[in-house]
Amino acid sequence: MTNLSESLREKLKQHFDLHVFKIIKKQESKDGTKKYLFDVLDNNAIESVLMEYKYGKTICVSTQIGCKMGCKFCASTGVKFARSLEPGEIVEQLLAIERDENIRISNLVFMGIGEPLDNYDNVMKAIKLLNHPKGINMGARHISISTSGIVPNIYKLADENIQCTLSISLHSSSNEKRSSMMPINNLYNIQELMKACRYYIEKTNKRISFEYALAKDNNDSLEDAKGLVQLLKGTLCHVNLIPINKIEDGKFNKSSNESIIKFRDYLNKHGIVATIRRELGSDIDAACGQLRKKEVSK
Numbered sequence: 001m002t003n004l005s006e007s008l009r010e011k012l013k014q015h016f017d018l019h020v021f022k023i024i025k026k027q028e029s030k031d032g033t034k035k036y037l038f039d040v041l042d043n044n045a046i047e048s049v050l051m052e053y054k055y056g057k058t059i060c061v062s063t064q065i066g067c068k069m070g071c072k073f074c075a076s077t078g079v080k081f082a083r084s085l086e087p088g089e090i091v092e093q094l095l096a097i098e099r100d101e102n103i104r105i106s107n108l109v110f111m112g113i114g115e116p117l118d119n120y121d122n123v124m125k126a127i128k129l130l131n132h133p134k135g136i137n138m139g140a141r142h143i144s145i146s147t148s149g150i151v152p153n154i155y156k157l158a159d160e161n162i163q164c165t166l167s168i169s170l171h172s173s174s175n176e177k178r179s180s181m182m183p184i185n186n187l188y189n190i191q192e193l194m195k196a197c198r199y200y201i202e203k204t205n206k207r208i209s210f211e212y213a214l215a216k217d218n219n220d221s222l223e224d225a226k227g228l229v230q231l232l233k234g235t236l237c238h239v240n241l242i243p244i245n246k247i248e249d250g251k252f253n254k255s256s257n258e259s260i261i262k263f264r265d266y267l268n269k270h271g272i273v274a275t276i277r278r279e280l281g282s283d284i285d286a287a288c289g290q291l292r293k294k295e296v297s298k
Contacts, residue, residue, distance in 0.1 A: 019088055021096045036097060040065070040089060044082050047113055048093040056106035061093045063123055064114025069148045070183045071169070073213055073244055073252045076113045084114070087125035094136065108138060111146040111167070117153040127164065140164050146211065151188040154196040158203040166200060167209040167240070168193070172219045173227035181219075181252075194231065207236040213244040215252035220259045225266040232272050239267055239274040 001009060021038040024045055028034050034050040049060040066081035067074070094105055108130060110116040116123045127143060129135040140163035147154065148169045157166065170193075172178040179185040185193075197208055210232065214220040228239070241264055244254050255263075260276055267274035 017088075019086075019092050021092055023096070023100065026100075034097075034101075036093075036100075038093065038096060040085075046085065046089075046093070048097060049112065050097050050101065050105070053107075057103060058107040058109060059094050059097060059105045060109050060111045061090055062112035062114050063090060063110055063116045063119045067114050068118060069115050071148060072181050073171075073215065075245075079113065084119035084122060087122045087129060090122065090126035091129050091136065094130070106138070107142045107144075109144040109146065109167075111144070115148055115150065116145050117147045117150040117157070120153050120156065124160065127162065131162075144209075148182055148184045149188050149193045150184070151192050151196045154193075154200055158196075158200040161204065163204075163206070165206070165209060167211050168197060169213075170210045170228075171213050172224065173231040174224075177219055177224075181215075190231070194235075197237075198235070201236045207238055209238045209240050211240050211242060213242040213252075214255040214260055214263060215244050216255045216259070218252060220255040220263055222262065222266055225263050229267060229270045229272055233270075237272070239272055241274055241276045243276070 004012075019041060021040060023036055024039050025037040026034060032052040036048045036050070038046050038048065040046055044065045046062040046065055048062060051058045051060065062085065064081065064084045066079045067076040068081050069076075094108060097103075098105055110123060123145070127140070130138045130143060131140050144165040144167055145157070146167040146169060154166075169182065170178070170190075171181050173190065175185060175189050175191075178190060188196075200206075201208060212219075212228070232239070241260060243257075243260060244252055264274045264276055
């Protein structure tokens with residue numbers, strides 16, 4: 001940039017990098033879902049997924065290289081944690097896919113590899129870059145943050161007063177069962193989590209989406225549905241039922257379609273709005289971390 005002074009160019013060189021990700025691998029599903037594995041330029045790789053919906057194109061981005069949370073149904077569990085991503089690396093996932101596909105992405109979800117609220121400051125900076133009129137100019141309502149339940153940072157997020165959607169990975173109304181699926185529950189149990197959720201709703205006046213991955217003979221019975229109704233009754237929320245992805249060496253299997261529909265119908269009948277997430281990318285490495293684990297371990 002010869003229109004800038006040498007001293008300014010030297011300062012830019014010392015303090016900033018242009019991280020343009022290289023595509024290591026790209027998979028495309030018959031339903032149009034595209035999964036990317038990116039080289040992040042330090043011998044590490046991250047995943048991002050492009051999904052097509054009636055309301056536009058959505059990208060699922062990673063926030064960390066690996067994950068510390070150890071959720072038993074997630075392929076990211078088998079990926080050793082390396083580091084958190086910088087704000088620019090989070091945003092570059094969107095830019096890299098837009099360049100590759102020559103498209104405009106309208107929605108973004110923080111649901112890829114890593115725990116967004118464990119990389120809190122960088123995720124907040126990334127949201128500001130995404131939302132800023134001179135940045136990506138994406139409306140905050142088009143951005144969704146998913147967390148396994150880091151309670152102190154749910155309170156912090158509520159106080160940020162941003163208009164993003166919050167999704168909570170719940171997966172059971174029982175502490176014993178949730179702890180067996182998600183070790184984070186041993187640190188912040190369901191009662192503490194729900195207290196933080198109620199604070200978030202009261203502070204932002206926004207409903208929370210509770211993610212519930214249905215695993216066969218584990219958390220998909222009508223007794224489980226009854227417990228969920230009792231836990232969420234009176235809460236401004238929506239339940240997103242997820243047919244679980246079977247992962248290599250994982251002990252959980254996907255519930256039958258009949259069980260999933262019965263579970264949804266029970267929730268709706270008892271006043272909890274519930275929908276079943278459409279399965280995308282089932283013919284490629286659909287679960288978070290599967291593609292990275294396969295390619296990086298080669």
